[in-house]
Amino acid sequence: DCDPPVGATSISDTMTEISAVGELEPLPGDLVDSVSSVRDGVADGPGFVTPVVQPPTQPTSVVLTIISGEELGIAWSMPEEDGGDSVSKFRIEWDTEYQLLDGFQAANSYITDEVTCTGGDSNSCIWDAANDNFQFRIGGGLGHDLDDGVDYWVRISAYNxxxxxxxxxxSTPDHIAPADQIPYVPTVVNIVSSAKDIEDQLDVTWQAPSVNVLGYSTINGGDTITFYRIEYDPLPDFSSGAANGPLGFYDNPSIDEAGDPLACNPSCFTQLGHEVQVLRTYAFVGTTSTG
Structure with missing residues (x-):
């Protein structure tokens, strides 16, 4: 038998080394992934990624509602990701064609940002980043009046x-048709003793509604307010009358005989008798009311 060359390892030594390697703890999963990506000492990829700013993701909580027969309201929140740069504006698009659902170009669009919302368009949009509250009124004075009863599809995108x-x-729903709405609650309602010291009389003042139930600016929901209903009752829950309703009510006209609105400048005003202790006021359009 020949002696092994100088520096050579015997078979028994080799088996011992192999056995020792087999007893090592397994590599962590992330390290295994890294090792498996190396071939012949060269990584498959570049080994690094350069960050690149991306467009924002889609706006969230997008809700479409009706304001009047010529207006729709859209409300939304910020995207979940801004892409690495702050969102500076939004584009609202709308169309009467359902193809908007498939990404086709919209017939109408409007771009809104913080400057326009707090400036000249403040009556048509809300930009409240602190509370993640954004709104835009489609139609109503911006040259984009909508048609009553016609379905509109609406979408919105964010920009950095x-x-x-x-x-x-x-939006949710993805389409809706404008229609006149009942007016929301009158504002600044006050009841005081008679200014003329009439012992059995109360003076009641109020102002027209200024927004709808969702906070969009609108006075009458799309139609003339014909009268205000003033209910009175000695109980705060208005339950002392028939069928647990109010004790009584008075309808105060807000239009003249020609159907023209009566001015309430700055407030509407009426007088009621001494039995009135608690009041609530409604605004009426036609035969429908809200209070």
């Missing part, structure tokens, strides 16, 4: 200055 617009998201 570094990468542009992200994908648009459809």
């Amino acid at each position: 200055d570094a990468a542009g617009y992200g994908r648009a998201t459809l």
Whole structure:
């Protein structure tokens, strides 16, 4: 038998080394992934990624509602991701064609940002980033009046200055038709003793509604307010009358014989007898009311 060359390892030594390697703890999963990506000493990829600003993701909580027969309201919240740069504006798009659902170009669009919402368009939009509350009124004085009873599809996308617009998201519901609405509650309702010291009389003042139930600016919901109903009752829950309703009510006209609105400047005013102790006021359009 020949002696092994100088520096060579015997078979028994080799088996011992193999056995020792087999007893090592398994590699962590992330390290295994890294090792498996190396071939012949060269990584499959570049081994690094350069961050790049992306467009924002889609706006969230997008809700479409009716304001009047010529207006719709859309409300939304910020995207979950801004892409690496702050969102600076939104694009609202609407169309009477359902193809808007499939990404086709919209017939109408409007871009809103913080400057326009707090400036000249403040009556048509809300930009409240602190509370993640954004609103826009489609139609009503911006040259985009809508048609009563016609379905409109609406979508919205967010924009950052570094990468542009992200994908648009459809509203919920994705379409709706404008229609006149009942007016919301009158504002600044006050009841005081008679200014003329008439012992059995109360003076009641109020102002017209200024917003709808969702906070969009609107006075009458799309139609003239014909009268205000003033209910009175000695109980705060208005339950002392028939069928647990109010003790009584008085309908105060808000239009003249020609049907023209009566001015309430700055407030509407009426007088009631001494039995009135608690009041609530309604605004009426036609035969429908809200209070």
